[in-house]
Amino acid sequence: MKLKDIAKEAGVSIMTVSNVINGKHSKVSASTIERVNKIIDKYNYAPNMTAKSLSQKSSKIVAVIISISEEDEQKNYLENPFVSTIIGITEKLLRQNGYYAMVCSIKSFEDVLKLLDNWNLDGIMFLNPIYTKEIENHLAGIKCPILVFDGDTINRDMISVNTDDEKGLYLSTRHLIEKGHKHIAFVANYDRNPLLTRRFSGYLKALNKAGIPINKNYIFEYSPNYEEGVKAGKYISSYYKEITGVVTTADMCAIGIMEGAKLCGYNIPDDLSVVGFDDLKLCSYVTPKLTSISQQIDYKTKIGITTLIDCMNAKKNIITPIVIDVKLVKRQSVRNLIFTNN
Amino acid sequence: MKLKDIAKEAGVSIMTVSNVINGKHSKVSASTIERVNKIIDKYNYAPNMTAKSLSQKSSKIVAVIISISEEDEQKNYLENPFVSTIIGITEKLLRQNGYYAMVCSIKSFEDVLKLLDNWNLDGIMFLNPIYTKEIENHLAGIKCPILVFDGDTINRDMISVNTDDEKGLYLSTRHLIEKGHKHIAFVANYDRNPLLTRRFSGYLKALNKAGIPINKNYIFEYSPNYEEGVKAGKYISSYYKEITGVVTTADMCAIGIMEGAKLCGYNIPDDLSVVGFDDLKLCSYVTPKLTSISQQIDYKTKIGITTLIDCMNAKKNIITPIVIDVKLVKRQSVRNLIFTNN
DNA sequence: CTGAAAGCGCTTACAG
DNA sequence: CTGAAAGCGCTTACAG
Numbered sequence A, B: 001m002k003l004k005d006i007a008k009e010a011g012v013s014i015m016t017v018s019n020v021i022n023g024k025h026s027k028v029s030a031s032t033i034e035r036v037n038k039i040i041d042k043y044n045y046a047p048n049m050t051a052k053s054l055s056q057k058s059s060k061i062v063a064v065i066i067s068i069s070e071e072d073e074q075k076n077y078l079e080n081p082f083v084s085t086i087i088g089i090t091e092k093l094l095r096q097n098g099y100y101a102m103v104c105s106i107k108s109f110e111d112v113l114k115l116l117d118n119w120n121l122d123g124i125m126f127l128n129p130i131y132t133k134e135i136e137n138h139l140a141g142i143k144c145p146i147l148v149f150d151g152d153t154i155n156r157d158m159i160s161v162n163t164d165d166e167k168g169l170y171l172s173t174r175h176l177i178e179k180g181h182k183h184i185a186f187v188a189n190y191d192r193n194p195l196l197t198r199r200f201s202g203y204l205k206a207l208n209k210a211g212i213p214i215n216k217n218y219i220f221e222y223s224p225n226y227e228e229g230v231k232a233g234k235y236i237s238s239y240y241k242e243i244t245g246v247v248t249t250a251d252m253c254a255i256g257i258m259e260g261a262k263l264c265g266y267n268i269p270d271d272l273s274v275v276g277f278d279d280l281k282l283c284s285y286v287t288p289k290l291t292s293i294s295q296q297i298d299y300k301t302k303i304g305i306t307t308l309i310d311c312m313n314a315k316k317n318i319i320t321p322i323v324i325d326v327k328l329v330k331r332q333s334v335r336n337l338i339f340t341n342n
Numbered sequence C, D: 001c002t003g004a005a006a007g008c009g010c011t012t013a014c015a016g
Helices: A003-010 A014-020 A031-045 A049-056 A081-096 A110-121 A133-136 A166-176 A192-209 A226-239 A251-263 A297-314 B004-010 B014-021 B030-042 B049-058 B079-098 B109-119 B132-138 B165-178 B192-210 B228-238 B252-264 B297-314
Strands: A061-067 A102-106 A123-126 A146-147 A159-163 A183-189 A243-250 A273-275 A293-294 A322-324 A327-331 B061-067 B101-108 B123-126 B145-151 B159-163 B184-187 B245-248 B273-275 B293-294 B322-324 B327-329
Touching: A003 A014, A003 A031, A014 A031, A014 B327, A049 A159, A049 A243, A049 B049, A049 B109, A061 A081, A061 A110, A061 B132, A081 A102, A081 A297, A081 B079, A081 B101, A102 A110, A110 A133, A110 A192, A110 B049, A123 A293, A123 A297, A133 A146, A146 A297, A146 B273, A159 A166, A159 A297, A159 B293, A166 A243, A166 A273, A166 A293, A166 A327, A183 A192, A183 A226, A226 B014, A251 A273, A297 B228, B004 B030, B014 B030, B030 B293, B061 B079, B061 B109, B079 B101, B079 B297, B101 B109, B109 B132, B123 B297, B132 B145, B145 B297, B159 B165, B159 B297, B165 B184, B165 B192, B165 B273, B165 B293, B165 B327, B184 B228, B192 B293, B228 B245, B245 B252, B252 B273, B297 B322
Parallel strands: A061 A102, A061 A123, A123 A146, A146 A159, A159 A322, A183 A243, A243 A273, B061 B101, B061 B123, B123 B145, B145 B159, B159 B322, B184 B245, B245 B273
Antiparallel strands: A293 A327, B293 B327
């Protein structure tokens, strides 16, 4: 079924049917509109997006880009609950607004540019902050709105949605301090990317503010994932018995740390307190339930996608950077070392 | 950059460039191929898929369909690790083979048909078994290969990939029996869909074979998810103290059951043994680590998608139904009640 | 309010 | 081996 068929049956031209479908009602008489719509409903007609895209140079497709580094190529990125949660919300919001989500894992920025040419994309969303610089360099050539989560630069030509990373680790570290912890470890290879560096600075800030000296031995540069977390947990519980608390930059890593410490005979939180980051559903499934920093993933995604949709609809693209607040979510993985009535 | 531009610069016709790009090398001289390819590389030219789709009536897009029931509309389906794992593998395999994954959550089967008209889909993949009947009814009208995971009927005009569901629950139930359990509960509203019914019959089969009478009170018709699992766990630990083991149809539910029982003062597995289903990564993150039935999600998905790709490439569509084997993965959530040297 | 013409960027089918 | 013509199903820009 195509426009031509509908037009024939209605006894009007193709253009008239097109105008009815696209809601240009000022250009068509009420009676014609009704007649055409009946036929459309009758056949459950859906316009061919492929043709529409070609003539309009706009496809209603939003590319949801996950950048995969060479080393992580074997991994299933969607097994990361943080990623899958965001994509789930994204797809739903896009569809409710008439857009389609094309999920693309990408190994180089060139792939993004090709994708752009391929599909007349109406929007692009970047989940990882890997390509911030490349995006900026190509900004002139990319005509569709770009949404960047956790990007490293603030550029008013793209929609940037960030978490208050420094505050996040400031809060988690301060929480341990308030509970009487003095020897607090930080786990994450903080110089790997700016996001982790920002979080690391929150850790330093909290210690400084409390007058606790920074101990370089307490900074463990493991990747913030489960496997590396296990290693960190084992290492800390084996060689740094004086450490009573650990902060890190991802729940998955925190869960690994707990596991590693347990394997070495520790009880959590009796022997080691742990605070995560992300506030995944998972925090409530593990034992003890993990205290974490919420970055309000649902809200963050919703704000980002809604802004993207607004930009796509309005064809505008200049937006104030958005920073999402964080908050501490207390559960069971932190021990109180202060023996008061608290 | 389009074919026309490349053709102009190479001093050839559009057709020749098209033939070079599409590998119809028998139609072009070697020297021309080289000259054209250089220009293509120079500009990093990527063909417009939108135009290609229109003329070829094939888009290289595969719709990855998640059917959302009315009641689950608020939920983020991608927070289900089972779903996100499958989608992650799917996207990767499709892209490696030149196809694009369009993820679509769908509330009615009509939406699928519209999608089909919209995008000249090259393939469709259904994740949930909700629309098996509708698919069959429309099979004549759908010209692209269809992949159905966990569907309820076997139809040789679609690629059906199923898990040996009955065997799955047979294995988990038998495992408890072998460990000396006599009072074994089943948690899942087994008549909600055929998949659950199949699993339920595995439970019955194992009990029958062991000569253990079926106790209707031990069948708890909760939905197999975390929240309902918690309810089931509370209920069982409060009112059925004689039950020492539980099987269910999803890890998320099993984790909920453990949580519910713990909340009522139970120790797992001392007071209650639990066996899940799916063998999610999550099984290793919880305490105790959950014994589960692996349905080999990675393998299952790979087989399904690979077959789909073969069919799309060959334009054929008649396939032997695929049934994936299951196996028991022992961890820590089952207690041995038999006091032997075992 | 209505419609004929030209075009979006590619491919198919054909002539040379 | 090469290319001019027609078409995929829509829209834009225009004439009436």
